[in-house]
Amino acid sequence: MKHAQPIPCDLLIVNGKVLTLDSQDRRIRQGAVAVSDGVILDVGDTADLLARTRPHKVLDAEGCVVLPGLVNAHTHAAMTLFRGLADDLPLMDWLQHHIFPAEKKLTEDWVYWGTLLACAEMILSGTTCFCDMYLFEHKVAQAADEAGMRALVGEVLYDFPSPHYGPLENGLRFTQDLIAEWKDHPLVRIAVEPHAPYTCSPDLIRACFHMAESHGVPMVIHLSENQAEVEEILRRYGKRPVAHLAELGVLSDRVIADHCVAVDEDDMDLLARHGVHVVHNPESNLKLTSGIAPVPALLERGVNVALGTDGCASNNNLDLLAEMDVCAKIHKAAAQDPTVLDARTVLNMATACGARALGFGDGLGRIQAGAPADLIVVDFRKPHLTPVYDPVSHLVYAAQASDVRHSVIAGRVVMEDRQLLTLDVERICAHVRTIAEKVR
Ligand SMILES: CSC[C@H]1O[C@@H](n2cnc3c(O)ncnc32)[C@H](O)[C@@H]1O
Numbered sequence: 001m002k003h004a005q006p007i008p009c010d011l012l013i014v015n016g017k018v019l020t021l022d023s024q025d026r027r028i029r030q031g032a033v034a035v036s037d038g039v040i041l042d043v044g045d046t047a048d049l050l051a052r053t054r055p056h057k058v059l060d061a062e063g064c065v066v067l068p069g070l071v072n073a074h075t076h077a078a079m080t081l082f083r084g085l086a087d088d089l090p091l092m093d094w095l096q097h098h099i100f101p102a103e104k105k106l107t108e109d110w111v112y113w114g115t116l117l118a119c120a121e122m123i124l125s126g127t128t129c130f131c132d133m134y135l136f137e138h139k140v141a142q143a144a145d146e147a148g149m150r151a152l153v154g155e156v157l158y159d160f161p162s163p164h165y166g167p168l169e170n171g172l173r174f175t176q177d178l179i180a181e182w183k184d185h186p187l188v189r190i191a192v193e194p195h196a197p198y199t200c201s202p203d204l205i206r207a208c209f210h211m212a213e214s215h216g217v218p219m220v221i222h223l224s225e226n227q228a229e230v231e232e233i234l235r236r237y238g239k240r241p242v243a244h245l246a247e248l249g250v251l252s253d254r255v256i257a258d259h260c261v262a263v264d265e266d267d268m269d270l271l272a273r274h275g276v277h278v279v280h281n282p283e284s285n286l287k288l289t290s291g292i293a294p295v296p297a298l299l300e301r302g303v304n305v306a307l308g309t310d311g312c313a314s315n316n317n318l319d320l321l322a323e324m325d326v327c328a329k330i331h332k333a334a335a336q337d338p339t340v341l342d343a344r345t346v347l348n349m350a351t352a353c354g355a356r357a358l359g360f361g362d363g364l365g366r367i368q369a370g371a372p373a374d375l376i377v378v379d380f381r382k383p384h385l386t387p388v389y390d391p392v393s394h395l396v397y398a399a400q401a402s403d404v405r406h407s408v409i410a411g412r413v414v415m416e417d418r419q420l421l422t423l424d425v426e427r428i429c430a431h432v433r434t435i436a437e438k439v440r
C-alpha cells in the first residue's frame with residue numbers, strides 16, 4: 001500500500017501540552033502544533049504529526065504549555081525610556097509636571113530605541129501583539145516590524161502642538177500617510193488615536209472618527225480614566241465623557257476605549273449598546289490611584305474587555321502575566337467575592353478579547369487550524385509551577401515572565417530558549433542607557 005507523502009511545514013512544536021482556548025474545548029491536550037505560511041496547519045498527536053509532516057524546524061515543548069501569544073491591548077511602548085522617572089503621583093500631576101515636559105525632548109530616534117526595548121521586554125514576557133499610542137509612530141511601526149511583532153499603532157492627536165508634527169492639521173495628515181504606507185503590511189496596522197476627551201476638542205474627535213470610518217481602521221482613545229476627568233468634561237460640556245462621545249456620534253465597534261475606570265451604569269450601557277471595546281489597565285490604574293474599573297459589570301453587559309499594561313512610566317513594566325494576576329485579584333477584593341473574574345476569563349481577556357478589540361480577529365488568540373500562528377511556550381518544569389492541576393490557574397496566578405521559553409509570531413520563531421532572534425537586547429539596553437542620560 002502506498003503511503004501519503006508528508007506535508008512540508010515551516011514549524012512543528014512537539015511534545016507540549018496544548019491549550020487551545022477555543023470556545024468549546026478548554027481541555028489541554030498533549031501534542032503538537034504544525035505551522036505553515038504564518039498560520040496553524042494542524043493540532044494533534046506528536047507522533048502522528050511527526051509522521052504526517054516534513055517540518056523545516058522543530059521546537060521542543062516537553063514539560064511546557066503551548067498557548068496563544070498574549071495581546072497587550074494598550075501601551076505607550078517608548079515610555080520604557082521614562083520607567084521610574086516619576087512615581088507615586090496622581091495622573092494629572094504625573095502627566096503635566098513630569099511626563100509632558102520629558103516628552104518635549106523626544107526625538108524619533110528615542111522613540112525607535114524605546115520601542116525596541118519595549119518589544120524585547122514584551123517578547124520575553126509572552127506578548128506577541130500590542131496596541132500603541134505615542135509620538136513618532138512611524139518609528140514604532142518600524143521597530144515592531146524589525147522585532148517581528150504584530151501591532152496596531154497610531155500617532156497621538158491632541159489640540160496642542162505636538163513635539164513631532166507641530167500643528168494639528170499636520171497630525172491628521174501624518175496619520176493618513178501612515179495608514180497608506182502600512183496598508184499592505186502583514187503584521188503592522190494603523191489606528192487613528194485622539195488622546196482623550198480632555199485634550200481633544202469635539203471637532204478633533206469627530207474628525208478622527210470620520211477618518212477611522214473612511215479608512216476602515218480602529219479609533220483608540222483614553223476614556224474616563226479617573227473621576228477628575230469626569231468632572232472636567234462635565235464642567236466643559238455638561239456631559240460625562242462616555243455620554244459626550246455618544247453625543248458626538250463617535251461610539252462604535254471600531255472604538256477601543258482605554259481605561260473606562262470612572263463609568264456609571266448609563267456609561268456602561270452606552271459602551272455595550274455601541275459595541276465599544278474596553279481595555280483594562282489595572283496596574284496603571286492602581287499606581288496612579290485612578291481607581292478600579294468595573295470590569296465584572298462591563299462583562300455582564302457583554303462588553304468586550306481586553307487587557308493592557310499602559311506605558312512603562314505608570315506600571316512600571318510590560319509584563320502581561322503579572323497584569324493578569326493583579327487583574328484577577330483586585331476585582332475579587334473590590335467585589336468581596338472570590339468567584340469574580342476567574343482565571344479563564346482573565347486569560348481570555350489577555351488573548352482572544354485583545355485580538356478582537358484590535359481587529360486582528362480570524363482566530364487570533366485561539367489554537368486551531370487556520371488561525372494565525374502567534375504562540376508561546378511556557379516552561380512548567382519549575383518549582384513554582386509544580387504540581388499542575390490546572391495550567392490556566394498557573395498561567396494567571398503563578399507563572400513569571402522568565403518562564404516563557406519560546407515565542408512564535410505569524411509562524412516566525414522570535415524567541416527560542418529565551419534567546420531573542422530578532423533583537424539584539426544588549427545593544428538596545430546600552431543605547432537606551434545613553435538616551436536616559438539626556439532625559440533629565
Ligand atoms: C503620546 S501618547 C499619549 C500621551 O499619553 C500620555 N499618557 C501615558 N499614560 C497615560 C495615561 O494613563 N492617561 C493619559 N495619558 C497618558 C503619554 O505620556 C503621552 O503624552
Ligand SMILES: [Zn+2]
Binds near residue numbers: 074075076222310311
Ligand atoms: Zn495610556
